[in-house]
Amino acid sequence: MNIIISNANGKPIYEQIYTQIKSCIISGELAEGNILPSIRSLAKDLRISVITTKRAYDELEKDGFIFTVASKGCYVAEKNTELIREAHLRKIEEHMRKIIELAPSCKLSDKDIIEMFRIIQKEE
Numbered sequence: 001m002n003i004i005i006s007n008a009n010g011k012p013i014y015e016q017i018y019t020q021i022k023s024c025i026i027s028g029e030l031a032e033g034n035i036l037p038s039i040r041s042l043a044k045d046l047r048i049s050v051i052t053t054k055r056a057y058d059e060l061e062k063d064g065f066i067f068t069v070a071s072k073g074c075y076v077a078e079k080n081t082e083l084i085r086e087a088h089l090r091k092i093e094e095h096m097r098k099i100i101e102l103a104p105s106c107k108l109s110d111k112d113i114i115e116m117f118r119i120i121q122k123e124e
Contacts, residue, residue, distance in 0.1 A: 001020075001036075003046060005046055014053070015056075017042075021065070032078050034076045035075050039057055040053075064077055064083055065077055
């Protein structure tokens with residue numbers, strides 16, 4: 001797992017960590033039961049505050065992606081297929097919103113967008 005923090009990103013650092021670890025879990029790069037780096041270790045590696053790393057881990061645990069075992073560490077939780085599906089749906093919605101935002105500048109109608117989608121779908 002390789003986490004990259006960008007100061008130019010605009011998102012808070014804890015959110016960047018959260019998003020990248022969540023993506024690793026959803027993609028299967030981090031499997032159920034895998035141990036995550038300790039909060040202190042990750043903070044040291046990223047050269048950030050322990051508080052920032054803890055917040056990212058707390059959010060991941062709150063959303064069901066990881067669980068904590070006292071004095072042992074944080075582990076990847078069992079995959080909840082509905083949770084993963086919901087995460088993918090949110091990504092799709094984000095992309096669709098971006099399409100809706102960009103379409104008028106290209107003078108694309110709804111029909112044009114649907115046709116583009118169908119063409120791309122056939123190519124895949």
